[in-house]
Amino acid sequence: MIIIMSSGVGDEQIDGVVRKLKEFGLDSNVSRGVERTVIGAIGDETKIDKELLQALPGVEDVIRVMKPYKIVARSYHKEDTVIDIGGVKLGGNQVQIIAGPCSVETQPQMDEAAKYVAEAGCRMMRGGAFKPRTSPYSFQGTGVEGLEMFRTAAEKYHMPIVTELMDVRMLDTFLDHDVDVIQIGTRNMQNFDLLKEVGRTHKPVILKRGMSATISEWLMAAEYIAAGGNHNIIFCERGVRSFETYYRNMLDVTAIPVLKKETHLPVIVDPSHAGGKAWMVPQLSRAAIAAGADGLLVEMHPTPCDAWCDADQALGPQELKELMVSLRLIAQAIGRDL
Numbered sequence: 001m002i003i004i005m006s007s008g009v010g011d012e013q014i015d016g017v018v019r020k021l022k023e024f025g026l027d028s029n030v031s032r033g034v035e036r037t038v039i040g041a042i043g044d045e046t047k048i049d050k051e052l053l054q055a056l057p058g059v060e061d062v063i064r065v066m067k068p069y070k071i072v073a074r075s076y077h078k079e080d081t082v083i084d085i086g087g088v089k090l091g092g093n094q095v096q097i098i099a100g101p102c103s104v105e106t107q108p109q110m111d112e113a114a115k116y117v118a119e120a121g122c123r124m125m126r127g128g129a130f131k132p133r134t135s136p137y138s139f140q141g142t143g144v145e146g147l148e149m150f151r152t153a154a155e156k157y158h159m160p161i162v163t164e165l166m167d168v169r170m171l172d173t174f175l176d177h178d179v180d181v182i183q184i185g186t187r188n189m190q191n192f193d194l195l196k197e198v199g200r201t202h203k204p205v206i207l208k209r210g211m212s213a214t215i216s217e218w219l220m221a222a223e224y225i226a227a228g229g230n231h232n233i234i235f236c237e238r239g240v241r242s243f244e245t246y247y248r249n250m251l252d253v254t255a256i257p258v259l260k261k262e263t264h265l266p267v268i269v270d271p272s273h274a275g276g277k278a279w280m281v282p283q284l285s286r287a288a289i290a291a292g293a294d295g296l297l298v299e300m301h302p303t304p305c306d307a308w309c310d311a312d313q314a315l316g317p318q319e320l321k322e323l324m325v326s327l328r329l330i331a332q333a334i335g336r337d338l
Helices: 011-023 050-054 107-120 143-155 168-176 192-199 215-227 255-262 271-275 278-290 317-333
Strands: 002-005 027-032 037-042 059-063 083-085 088-090 096-100 124-126 161-164 181-184 205-208 233-237 267-269 295-299
Touching: 002 011, 011 027, 011 037, 011 050, 050 059, 088 096, 096 107, 096 317, 107 124, 107 143, 107 317, 124 143, 124 295, 143 161, 143 168, 168 192, 181 192, 192 215, 205 215, 215 233, 215 255, 233 255, 255 267, 267 278, 271 278, 271 295, 278 295, 278 317, 295 317
Parallel strands: 096 124, 096 295, 124 161, 161 181, 181 205, 205 233, 233 267, 267 295
Antiparallel strands: 002 037, 002 059, 027 037, 083 088
16 A cells, blocks of 8 residues: 655654554555655555545545455456356356346246247346336336246256345345345445345355446455355446436446456356347347356347336347357357357
8 A cells, every 4th residue: 555645744744644554553664755755554455444544634645556355356366266056167168148037927937938048058047036126116026936936947957047136134035945146236236235145155146237336346346245255256247327328228348358357256248238129139248258258147038028027128039049159159269168
């Protein structure tokens, strides 16, 4: 950590910073220049808050040398982390496509969806039993009954299931129903109490990026989960809010290589929520895999026009099959398996 002092600062203010560092067990190195005095903090800089130092008299700026996130950082674990989800590997050289409907509606709908997802070559299935909706009058999901329908449908094809947890009070229910992957949605990315609780489990967690979250904020949210002992974290880029209204969200493809540099954990992309229209999904999906994503979270409904929510962004069964063919070619072109 580097503390930059204001121009014309006196010895008393410099000594005050040195004393404060010592209180937290850090040594210091004072470098007096012609115009500025710089103090280098030596030791574990995580023991002291940056804001605390910035509030001291005479301090102009404080620059961290270490990243505020540690466990999820690439420097903590040089090799790519591969997460085993019921025998399905995600990360490393393996690319996984997780497909299924936006919401669990009925048992026949889920049975049919599972059949088409498996036929397309996907090895994991997604579906929402609890749905966060902008309007309180919109369909909110089928709840616990939906979890049971989802599990019944996916088990026929030995597919692990991915579903969103909205409320910390439902965590035990998710564990009782043996949900394979817990999804933390964009609205809950910084619900720190929820992150802490899933951090105490060993279930893989898909952490979606917040609507306006920076990559640093996203990484710090993952650190909350990792600090609890659960290192089975998967980042999911799903588009950020922008000024554009033509499409639903702006897919940040740049975030994929940036995360690959910053973290050892897998990175997937949700092209359905990014574009918001089914016709955009194939192009966004191909761009994501070409950019290095470890997988996709794709919406597919047996009959999209009949979907109870997000009908306009769901692919049909044949569209999913065709997408898988092109994605497999792209994965092979960059030396990966799908």
